[in-house]
Amino acid sequence: MSTPAVRRISECFVKPQLCNQICNLTPWDIIMLSTNYIQKGLLFKKPANLVHDHDFIQNLLDNLKHSLSLTLSHFYPLSGRFVTHKTQNPPSCTVSVDCKNSDGARFIHATLDMTIADILSPVDVPPIVQSFFDHHKAVNHDGHSMPLLSIQVTELVDGVFIGCSMNHSVGDGTAYWNFFNTWSQIFQAQSEAENHEYDVPISRQPIHNRWFPHNCSPPISLPFKHHEEFIWRSETPLLRERFFHFSAESIAKLKAKANSESNTTTISSFQSLSALVWRSITRARSPPSEQKTTCRLAANNRPRMKPPVVEEYFGNCVHAVSAETTTGELLENGIGWAAGKLHVAVAELTDRVVVEFLEGWLGSPFIIQMGRYFDPYSLMMGSSPRFNMYGCEFGMGKAVAARSGYANKFDGKVSAYPGREGGGSIDLEVCLLPHIMSALESDQEFIGAVTVFDPMLS
Known part of the structure; x- marks a missing residue:
């Protein structure tokens, strides 16, 4: 049919x-x-x-x-x-x-x-x-x-x-x-x-x-x-796209584990969740232990500038921060180690770093070409669970779900959404090649943190 x-x-x-x-x-x-x-x-x-x-x-x-x-x-x-x-x-x-x-x-x-x-x-x-x-x-x-x-x-x-x-x-x-x-x-x-x-x-x-x-x-x-x-058009390969839900309780456990393993209290909930995703997808890809792997996070520059740029600023004001290691190091160490690397990458994004990047760009301008920017062993965490998606109502009450189109997707693109029930819950939209998604679905560490949630019943 x-x-x-x-x-x-x-x-x-x-x-x-x-x-x-x-x-x-x-x-x-x-x-x-x-x-x-x-x-x-x-x-x-x-x-x-x-x-x-x-x-x-x-x-x-x-x-x-x-x-x-x-x-x-x-x-x-x-x-x-x-x-x-x-x-x-x-x-x-x-x-x-x-x-x-x-x-x-x-x-x-x-x-x-x-x-x-x-x-x-x-x-x-x-x-x-x-x-x-x-x-x-x-x-x-x-x-x-x-x-x-x-x-x-x-x-x-x-x-x-x-x-x-x-x-x-x-x-x-x-x-x-x-x-x-x-x-x-x-x-x-x-x-x-x-x-x-x-x-x-x-x-x-x-x-x-x-x-x-x-x-x-x-x-x-x-x-x-x-x-x-400077314009380059690429065709996205056949991907599987799937949403995974993480309750506030599940994320709190990840955060507690990451901070405990790192003997700190500074690692955030999202850095802990990103570390889990980075490790799990890398494991699903099964690269050689010496293979370099990178996790990038989209970061909002507005509060980092001096003076700060207001949240209402209409335009682009983002920067991609990244943590890099080898597959062996990433998988031999725990979630706290990976989350710690991501925490450092975020903490090091300052006004000075952003201004130096822009000054370098003005000296030699370039345009990002998505298909050439990411390698097969990288991961990109985009969007944000902080965005007020479910506050948008058009006379029909609260939305049942948020979804996205074809745009800016590739193997290893993960987009974060607030969970519909709120409270700090997060939905992740994960895009992977079919065989890698199948391996991720069998990853016990990852699936063990996923929470069953049916928006049809909420």
């Missing part, structure tokens, strides 16, 4: 009421031009009494579009397109966001003849989930011709998935979830108001004064004649 396909019903463009801005890109933004868009979304249950009510979905779509327009007035770079200006002598180019000459953000309504259970019950994330997002396989540089933001609302038999594709050169995960939460806040306020035209006060106003290193005058000139010199 063939799998039903997502069917697009309609699409339109949504703009803020007024936007005439030009936004320059920072080094953090430019570095991301060859990676994929951020693709994250939330799955909601339809209200039980409205499952077959056509007016419900139409009203939802109307309210989503209206509140999106109001939200874009605060997050106006998302309504723009990239523009490149070139010079010939010497050959160079600059990339910026033009909000003047743009159609705005894309808004898509689609349907799928499947249920929430069809999406959440399989052990692996079904491939159909990738169809819940626009901009499939697009890289951020495609924002010259594609919208920088695209929303797809996919109606299931008993649910609604709201998927958001946001250009990663415009903002990072912190910026992404600030946008999503603000959209939800405005939606809720508009739904409760009699007059839908009033301006909704928001709790976290985005800051668009983009951060540049000292002695750096925007726009930043790049030493390239053509974008083909």
Whole structure:
């Protein structure tokens, strides 16, 4: 029996009421031009009494579009397109966001003849989930011709998935979830108001004064004649994607063990969990004991800068820290040893380290090419369990689950989500080659820490 396909019903463009801005890109933004868009979304249950009510979905779509327009007035770079200006002598180019000459953000309504259970019950994330997002396989540089933001609302038999594709050169995960939460806040306020035209006060106003290193005058000139010199598109191999749930109690045990083994109290919960994942996936890969292995963590630079950059800063402000060792050392020592190396890597990320990196980049600019950046024995921990994903509600109550699209996935990519029940629980979305995932599922140390959790019953 063939799998039903997502069917697009309609699409339109949504703009803020007024936007005439030009936004320059920072080094953090430019570095991301060859990676994929951020693709994250939330799955909601339809209200039980409205499952077959056509007016419900139409009203939802109307309210989503209206509140999106109001939200874009605060997050106006998302309504723009990239523009490149070139010079010939010497050959160079600059990339910026033009909000003047743009159609705005894309808004898509689609349907799928499947249920929430069809999406959440399989052990692996079904491939159909990738169809819940626009901009499939697009890289951020495609924002010259594609919208920088695209929303797809996919109606299931008993649910609604709201998927958001946001250009990663415009903002990072912190910026992404600030946008999503603000959209939800405005939606809720508009739904409760009699007059839908009033301006909704928001709790976290985005800051668009983009951060540049000292002695750096925007726009930043790049030493390239053509974008083909720095854009590289790669095909992700066939991967298995699976979510693993870790309760707050399980993570507390990991943290206690890691700190006890290291005779310290400074190792965090996430460093302890990351150490478990690093050891377990490395063991599943079975490389030679002398093989180098690296674990990278995506770190938010905002609180590390001097003076600190506010959390509401809208743009990219992240850095990848890494710990490296040999397979033999990693597996011969315990979780506390691995977590200790990760703790040191995070602690050593300071304002000075970030500024020196950016100064070096300005002297010799480069663009990250994801497929060439990671080796077969590395691991990347992305996203964050600190992001307020389940605080986003659109008149349907708390989301049942969070899911992601095709974007920025490879063998060894692990993304962290807050657990739906809160309290410090964490969900990990793990992407591995099929035979490695099978080995991980048989790893007793890893599976022993995983907690059975059914979002359908919560």
